[in-house]
Amino acid sequence: MTTLAQKIIANACKKSDVAPGEVVVCKVDLAMIHDSGGPRRVKPILEKLNRKVWDAEKVVVVTDHYVPIESEETRAIHELTKKWVLNQDIQNFYDQQGICHVVVPEKGHLKPGMFCVGGDSHSPTGGAFGAYMFGIGATEMAGVLATGEIWLKVPKTIFIKWKGKLNNLVTAKDMMLATCRKIGMGGGQYQAIQYIGEAIYDLSVQDRMTLSNMAAELGAQAGLIAPDDKTIDYIKSSGGLVPENWKSFRLDEPTSDASVNEFDASTLAPQIAAPHSPENSENADEFANTVFDVAYIGACTGAKYVDLAAAASVLKGRKIASGISLKVAPASLKDEKQALEDGILEILQNAGAEFLPNSCGICAGYGKDRLAEGQVCLSSTARNFQGRMGAPTSEVYLASPYTVAASAVVGKMTDPRKLMVN
Amino acid sequence: MSRLSLFEETINTDVLAPGFYMKSPLAELSQHCLEAVRPEFASKVKKGDVLLAGDNMGVGSSREQAAEVLKFLGISCIIAKSFAGIFYRNAINLGLPAFLLPKDSQLPKEFVDGSSVVFDFENSILFLEGSGIQINLDPLPAFLQELINDGGLVPHLEKRFDEK
Numbered sequence: 001m002t003t004l005a006q007k008i009i010a011n012a013c014k015k016s017d018v019a020p021g022e023v024v025v026c027k028v029d030l031a032m033i034h035d036s037g038g039p040r041r042v043k044p045i046l047e048k049l050n051r052k053v054w055d056a057e058k059v060v061v062v063t064d065h066y067v068p069i070e071s072e073e074t075r076a077i078h079e080l081t082k083k084w085v086l087n088q089d090i091q092n093f094y095d096q097q098g099i100c101h102v103v104v105p106e107k108g109h110l111k112p113g114m115f116c117v118g119g120d121s122h123s124p125t126g127g128a129f130g131a132y133m134f135g136i137g138a139t140e141m142a143g144v145l146a147t148g149e150i151w152l153k154v155p156k157t158i159f160i161k162w163k164g165k166l167n168n169l170v171t172a173k174d175m176m177l178a179t180c181r182k183i184g185m186g187g188g189q190y191q192a193i194q195y196i197g198e199a200i201y202d203l204s205v206q207d208r209m210t211l212s213n214m215a216a217e218l219g220a221q222a223g224l225i226a227p228d229d230k231t232i233d234y235i236k237s238s239g240g241l242v243p244e245n246w247k248s249f250r251l252d253e254p255t256s257d258a259s260v261n262e263f264d265a266s267t268l269a270p271q272i273a274a275p276h277s278p279e280n281s282e283n284a285d286e287f288a289n290t291v292f293d294v295a296y297i298g299a300c301t302g303a304k305y306v307d308l309a310a311a312a313s314v315l316k317g318r319k320i321a322s323g324i325s326l327k328v329a330p331a332s333l334k335d336e337k338q339a340l341e342d343g344i345l346e347i348l349q350n351a352g353a354e355f356l357p358n359s360c361g362i363c364a365g366y367g368k369d370r371l372a373e374g375q376v377c378l379s380s381t382a383r384n385f386q387g388r389m390g391a392p393t394s395e396v397y398l399a400s401p402y403t404v405a406a407s408a409v410v411g412k413m414t415d416p417r418k419l420m421v422n
Numbered sequence: 423m424s425r426l427s428l429f430e431e432t433i434n435t436d437v438l439a440p441g442f443y444m445k446s447p448l449a450e451l452s453q454h455c456l457e458a459v460r461p462e463f464a465s466k467v468k469k470g471d472v473l474l475a476g477d478n479m480g481v482g483s484s485r486e487q488a489a490e491v492l493k494f495l496g497i498s499c500i501i502a503k504s505f506a507g508i509f510y511r512n513a514i515n516l517g518l519p520a521f522l523l524p525k526d527s528q529l530p531k532e533f534v535d536g537s538s539v540v541f542d543f544e545n546s547i548l549f550l551e552g553s554g555i556q557i558n559l560d561p562l563p564a565f566l567q568e569l570i571n572d573g574g575l576v577p578h579l580e581k582r583f584d585e586k
Contacts, residue, residue, distance in 0.1 A: 137486030137512035190507030365441030
């Protein structure tokens, strides 16, 4: 029996089947790069190799890290990026339209069965579409752009099974923080993780992206979810062409020797992860009354349309507490526009939110809004390493958009269900 | 002779290459390497030094500057209990050898931060200078050794394209 990961990899290396541990060379269907690790890093290498990109149609470039342009240095990075894209005849260029992991699928680029690489550690997000997608560094990306190939040690698949149904105000982010605690940041062992079970398929596609994205936080190479009708509807509505054989990638039975980590969604409470690791998570109640300065709804895992809507459902008719600043950076322009149309942005604004550009922003410690010395942030993002979001003495707690919004209203960390009862 | 930089804790990419300095040239970024956890690291490290780390070395971002700054500062090889996958690939691609401690082995307590060490690349052995104490490391798989021998992925590809 083969796993979804093995099937995709076997196709990509043109073999009938592959076994875990085998080293293979795969053809890449799509390579995604952004302004930080992309053109400014790969251009000198491709010049040295005297090569252009192997197939311009298979390359997607997104500017999302140095957004907004706020210095000479970042302007130069943008200029270089634009020139390089033109010079390489790359049509798939999304300039300042949001974070790559959200923009690439919303433009219809990802489909079940694809084998993809991204120049960013959160590239496993593509797994939510049944694609095998993983993050690589810039030199390795230059190698892919020059050759269209990459080597890979065929992973075993580690299954994360969530049975049951989530309770109200409990989300994919809570599932992930609990998973990080249970199996640890090295628990993915650079293998493929596949999320299965009723609670996974109940999630919207954008919520599934949060799970696949944070496979990176488990140290996995990829974070797959078998495609279903929801996946296909999302791809069609994004203008993507769905492959006729997509159902052949609907593989989610664990192999007999596979490790399966089981969780029960019905007993899961909202989670908060303490500094400086996502695995430092506990039930949000355990952090009740912990004070903080900044509430951040941002990043590819924490500010998609579903996340903005979740925050708004808490903040409707409420105001954030004095002393707290609520910053919202919608993950993409498209999601921001949709949130505007649906009245979500107005709710956030009336509650006291300040809006930031559609970019990685504070989550990656880029730009002027990064955390100052000693600031404490409760954040809907994916990663809370020391100093990541700003000064080395700043502290970041991770939680779902519901929990961040409710805590901003209370002025202290709280289980959102406490606020929403009233 | 090299000096050993020993880290017991997990070292992530945000402390190796802090986001705020990612727009800066490598020389400047390097000066901030590990400053959040060991502020004196960048100024003290010398060419040829060996970095020995704990579990999940280089966890986090795909930014290869996390490995590149270590190479720039003079680190000649990285040894760890375990590596984060992307960091490991990046180090090898940049021509910076990365070795795993043998599974379930304990680091002899004589190896401390600042120890004088000699690394035998040919046989993958780390010697504690003048003590007779050594750690035998798992050798690199052959195809990764080839990348290291060529000086990293770029020279390796140059060679491959030249041969065509």
